[in-house]
Amino acid sequence: MQDPKDAKGLSRWELDTPCLVVAEETLEENIGKMQDHAASFGKKLRPHAKTHKCTRIAQMQKEAGSIGICVAKVSEAEVLVNQGFRGVLITSPVVTGFKIRRLMDCLSRDPGLMVVVDSPANASRLNDEAAGRGLKLGVLVDLDPGMGRTGVAFQEGLAIGQRIESLPSLRLRGVQCYAGQVQHIRSFEERCRASLEWMEQAAEVVRRFRHNGLPCDIFTGGGTGTCEIDCRIPELTDMQVGSYVMMDADYLNIGSSQDPSRFVKFPPSLTLLTTVISANHPGVVTVDAGTKALYRDGGTPYVLDRSGPNLKFEWWGDEHGRILLPKGSPGFEIGDVLELVVSHCDPTVNLFDQLYVTREGRVKEVWPIDMRGRSQ
Amino acid sequence: MQDPKDAKGLSRWELDTPCLVVAEETLEENIGKMQDHAASFGKKLRPHAKTHKCTRIAQMQKEAGSIGICVAKVSEAEVLVNQGFRGVLITSPVVTGFKIRRLMDCLSRDPGLMVVVDSPANASRLNDEAAGRGLKLGVLVDLDPGMGRTGVAFQEGLAIGQRIESLPSLRLRGVQCYAGQVQHIRSFEERCRASLEWMEQAAEVVRRFRHNGLPCDIFTGGGTGTCEIDCRIPELTDMQVGSYVMMDADYLNIGSSQDPSRFVKFPPSLTLLTTVISANHPGVVTVDAGTKALYRDGGTPYVLDRSGPNLKFEWWGDEHGRILLPKGSPGFEIGDVLELVVSHCDPTVNLFDQLYVTREGRVKEVWPIDMRGRSQ
Numbered sequence: 001m002q003d004p005k006d007a008k009g010l011s012r013w014e015l016d017t018p019c020l021v022v023a024e025e026t027l028e029e030n031i032g033k034m035q036d037h038a039a040s041f042g043k044k045l046r047p048h049a050k051t052h053k054c055t056r057i058a059q060m061q062k063e064a065g066s067i068g069i070c071v072a073k074v075s076e077a078e079v080l081v082n083q084g085f086r087g088v089l090i091t092s093p094v095v096t097g098f099k100i101r102r103l104m105d106c107l108s109r110d111p112g113l114m115v116v117v118d119s120p121a122n123a124s125r126l127n128d129e130a131a132g133r134g135l136k137l138g139v140l141v142d143l144d145p146g147m148g149r150t151g152v153a154f155q156e157g158l159a160i161g162q163r164i165e166s167l168p169s170l171r172l173r174g175v176q177c178y179a180g181q182v183q184h185i186r187s188f189e190e191r192c193r194a195s196l197e198w199m200e201q202a203a204e205v206v207r208r209f210r211h212n213g214l215p216c217d218i219f220t221g222g223g224t225g226t227c228e229i230d231c232r233i234p235e236l237t238d239m240q241v242g243s244y245v246m247m248d249a250d251y252l253n254i255g256s257s258q259d260p261s262r263f264v265k266f267p268p269s270l271t272l273l274t275t276v277i278s279a280n281h282p283g284v285v286t287v288d289a290g291t292k293a294l295y296r297d298g299g300t301p302y303v304l305d306r307s308g309p310n311l312k313f314e315w316w317g318d319e320h321g322r323i324l325l326p327k328g329s330p331g332f333e334i335g336d337v338l339e340l341v342v343s344h345c346d347p348t349v350n351l352f353d354q355l356y357v358t359r360e361g362r363v364k365e366v367w368p369i370d371m372r373g374r375s376q
Numbered sequence: 377m378q379d380p381k382d383a384k385g386l387s388r389w390e391l392d393t394p395c396l397v398v399a400e401e402t403l404e405e406n407i408g409k410m411q412d413h414a415a416s417f418g419k420k421l422r423p424h425a426k427t428h429k430c431t432r433i434a435q436m437q438k439e440a441g442s443i444g445i446c447v448a449k450v451s452e453a454e455v456l457v458n459q460g461f462r463g464v465l466i467t468s469p470v471v472t473g474f475k476i477r478r479l480m481d482c483l484s485r486d487p488g489l490m491v492v493v494d495s496p497a498n499a500s501r502l503n504d505e506a507a508g509r510g511l512k513l514g515v516l517v518d519l520d521p522g523m524g525r526t527g528v529a530f531q532e533g534l535a536i537g538q539r540i541e542s543l544p545s546l547r548l549r550g551v552q553c554y555a556g557q558v559q560h561i562r563s564f565e566e567r568c569r570a571s572l573e574w575m576e577q578a579a580e581v582v583r584r585f586r587h588n589g590l591p592c593d594i595f596t597g598g599g600t601g602t603c604e605i606d607c608r609i610p611e612l613t614d615m616q617v618g619s620y621v622m623m624d625a626d627y628l629n630i631g632s633s634q635d636p637s638r639f640v641k642f643p644p645s646l647t648l649l650t651t652v653i654s655a656n657h658p659g660v661v662t663v664d665a666g667t668k669a670l671y672r673d674g675g676t677p678y679v680l681d682r683s684g685p686n687l688k689f690e691w692w693g694d695e696h697g698r699i700l701l702p703k704g705s706p707g708f709e710i711g712d713v714l715e716l717v718v719s720h721c722d723p724t725v726n727l728f729d730q731l732y733v734t735r736e737g738r739v740k741e742v743w744p745i746d747m748r749g750r751s752q
Contacts, residue, residue: 016474016752050694072695073664092664092695093653095710098392118654119710149662149696150654180693277469278494278526286525288449288468291723293751297672317556318426318722319448319468319751320525334471334495346694347667350727353749373729373748375669375695376392 004354004366012358013337017275018293020349021339021356024364026269027060027245033266034227034244035064041231046070046089046220048242051346053371054355055083057245068112070220070240074099075374077106077113087112089220091176091240092150093142095122099376104133114138114218116176118151120163123170130169139170140218143205145179145198157205161214174218175209177202178240183225184298188255195226196233203235224266228257246270248345250298268341270355271304272348274321276336283325285332289340290319293351298344307338350375380730380742388734389713393651394669396725397715397732400740402645403436403621409641410603410620411440417607422446422465422596424618427722429747430731431459433621444488446596446616450475451750453482453489459746463488465596467552467616468526469518471498475752480509490514490594492552494527499540506545515546516594519581521555521574533581537590550594551585553578554616559601560674564631571602572609579611600642604633622646624721626674644717646731647680648724650697652712659701661708665716666695669727674720683714726751 012021038045047061048070058069058080068087071077077088087110094103094115107113107130117123117139130137141161144151152160157175165172179198185191199221209216222230222239230236243251247268256263274289294301296315303311303323310326323338325331332338342348349355350372357365388397414421423437424446434445434456444463447453453464463486470479470491483489483506493499493515506513517537520527528536533551541548555574561567575597585592598606598615606612619627623644632639650665670677672691679687679699686702699714701707708714718724725731726748733741 016472018751093710095653096392096651118656122710144656148657148660149692149698152656275472277471280494280520280528281524284524289751291671291673292726295667295672297667316525322525334469334498350668351749351751373727375394375665375727 007356007363007366010363012273012356012361012363015273015356015363017273017337018289019273019356020352021271021273021358022246023269024357024359026267027057030245030247030266030269031060031064034241035066037227038231038239043231043236044238046238046240047245048091048240049076049080049371051242051349052245053349053369053374054367055079055370056367058085061245067238073374073376074102074106075376076371078102079371079374081106081110081113086110087114089140090115091178092116093118093122100126100129104129104135107135107137108133112138114140114173116140116142116150117160117164118142118144120160123160123164123167127167127169136169136171138173139164140174140176140220143175143177143202145177145202147179147181149180151177154201154205158208158212161209162212165214172215174216174220174237175202175205177221178223179221179226180223183223184250184254185225186254188257188260191225191254192229195229199230199233199236203233206235224251225254243345246345246349248298249300249302249341249343252341253299270342270345270349272301272340272342273337274340276323276332276334276338279332279334285323285325286316287321287323287338288319289321290317291315292318294321294340294342295344295347295351297347301340301343304339304341311338313340383732383739383742386739388649388732388737388739391649391732391739393649393713394665395649395732396728397647397649397734398622399645400733400735402643403433406621406623406642406645407436407440410617411442413603414607414615419607419612420614422614422616423621424467424616425452425456425747427618427725428621429725429745429750430743431455431746432743434461437621443614449750449752450478450482451752452747454478455747455750457482457486457489462486463490465516466491467554468492469494469498476502476505480505480511483511483513484509488514490516490549492516492518492526493536493540494518494520496536496539499536499543499546503543503545512545512547514549515540516550516552516596519551519553519578521553521578523555523557525556527553530577530581534584534588537585538588541590548591550592550596550613551578551581553597554599555597555602556599559599560626560630561601562630564633564636567601567630568605571605575606575609575612579609582611600627601630619721622721622725624674625676625678625717625719628717629675646718646721646725648677648716648718649713650716652708652710652714655708655710661699661701662692663697663699663714664695665697666693667691668694670697670716670718671720671723671727673723677716677719680715680717687714689716
């Protein structure tokens with residue numbers, strides 16, 4: 001493996017492959033654009049770190065003005081809290097004894113730490129554990145936007161909010177509603193209808209909280225696919241956008257307000273470099289990135305035109321990929337490097353230990369993907 | 377994350393999840409069975425470490441009698457060579473300057489190191505680099521079994537063998553032929569026909585090598601799916617079996633000589649534990665293992681019956697899975713733990729940093745997956 005200190009100053013085409021490269025210019029552009037977009041609607045950002053799993057990028061998002069950061073798992077929260085982040089939100093229920101103890105360890109260092117809750121039994125257990133440690137845990141009611149994955153039904157939101165409010169070692173902060181199932185609907189209009197249908201029901205829960213005197217400073221939700229939609233909901237306080245920072249083929253293929261067939265607002269900052277290792281046949285070459293370097297989900301990675309026009313990537317096992325060349329293409333020699341936009345950024349980033357961060361195409365820094373593998 | 381030293385002695389049901397568990401009894405059984413099977417045909421094993429990515433398991437395979445070990449990438453070879461393994465075979469061409477230098481570093485410590493070659497230009501470059509370091513590199517001709525992924529056509533095998541033999545700093549050792557495309561053909565008879573078709577053509581290359589006075593001590597190839605087939609080829613010296621040691625749903629679903637619909641010879645030693653984190657709907661619960669903990673490839677993981685009969689796993693995003701319960705099932709509560717056989721072991725192992733190794737259901741040791749992420 002390439003030592004990070006040996007990589008600094010190299011052109012990205014000189015890096016050992018397969019590897020993940022992040023163009024810092026595009027990263028900054030995407031972070032700034034999303035921040036401005038939210039601000040123009042009077043909303044805040046609480047970006048989701050499950051996408052990049054990298055403290056350095058979370059830091060950039062914080063410096064750009066985000067009000068907090070989301071994680072999916074306690075083991076991710078541990079990394080960010082240890083790095084000094086405060087007000088971390090865990091967006092899935094934390095239910096087992098082992099994890100609740102680790103959650104309380106985090107809470108003792110980050111008094112603003114929050115977790116979502118979707119069951120009264122879990123609320124009671126969290127309350128007991130927090131009481132036993134002399135702590136007070138921030139809690140959001142997780143509302144189920146019709147997916148049935150986590151969360152309570154909208155009509156049960158108020159009751160569980162009241163239950164949480166009655167528990168002395170929990171501090172009710174508001175609600176979360178994340179409609180994961182609508183984020184990738186191709187048609188922008190259809191996505192609008194679907195997302196607003198759910199988010200308006202969540203907003204009704206927020207109004208009922210307030211009408212009944214329950215605290216509700218936070219109504220968090222939404223993702224990259226609905227960032228242009230959910231900010232129209234007046235009650236929404238902040239958006240849990242994740243993928244916008246890096247982007248992937250899956251998201252680039254959905255429609256947007258500007259283009260019915262492409263999501264053009266955020267260009268991909270993340271790419272994967274891969275090397276031709278075998279070229280014994282016309283019209284096809286074999287590259288060194290397979291399913292262990294590109295997560296096989298969300299469609300097919302696409303080859304950037306600067307590698308050559310009209311090239312197509314195909315999956316070819318755990319260790320290899322196949323690049324199909326158009327007729328008349330001059331082809332490639334072994335050792336040639338190609339650049340791909342990954343199909344699904346979140347699980348692909350989770351395959352690597354580091355990001356090569358470039359400025360004008362040269363490696364400026366190497367950032368550890370320090371939440372990689374933190375699925376617990 | 378659970379500290380490995382805190383896990384020792386725990387029942388596997390007490391582990392933090394999602395996590396990978398290996399039953400040592402089954403691991404030993406599979407290693408022994410494959411060794412005996414090969415020996416009964418007068419063959420050796422050169423197991424592929426790309427499956428388990430774990431030096432400790434490679435060590436067990438060596439102690440059981442394997443004559444060597446295969447890896448897919450130079451960065452995996454570095455780990456094994458540093459741990460004292462000798463005679464490591466890299467089963468894909470190594471073509472770039474950076475990787476060739478690392479290869480030579482490995483060779484300087486493991487004089488028996490070998491790599492496959494499928495291009496005369498690559499052979500010349502490897503020869504020059506080895507000469508410059510005063511080393512001699514063992515080389516196998518990679519034969520393409522009709523896949524077009526890596527390797528030369530059978531009719532070109534002799535010529536490239538002669539080319540390699542003419543280069544003073546390369547030492548021709550023989551040939552490799554790995555028919556990856558036939559390993560998962562469901563019908564055992566069809567798989568027999570397909571594999572023998574390719575492997576007999578490779579055997580013909582071996583005979584031509586010998587007829588022309590070329591060294592050919594090694595004819596290596598075959599995988600878990602063809603282990604009962606390829607050993608019928610007299611010229612084959614050893615098999616590059618990988619998955620047999622852990623197994624997965626993908627392999628368990630192919631036919632075998634004993635059962636036309638199941639591969640029953642090797643039971644799964646590897647399982648994934650996952651916890652119910654939300655249970656707000658009849659007939660379905662949400663667990664904490666999604667695509668970041670179970671690689672989405674090779675079909676669907678299956679739930680072991682000891683977790684409850686007739687349960688079905690479904691993919692549900694990066695962080696979660698869904699378990700469908702049969703009608704009338706008593707259901708689960710949050711915190712309950714289920715055990716799954718993974719869909720494809722190789723890329724799933726590559727998602728984790730450690731294996732919890734159990735004996736009689738209790739954690740005996742925690743082994744680092746020390747080649748995890750080594751895709752370079």
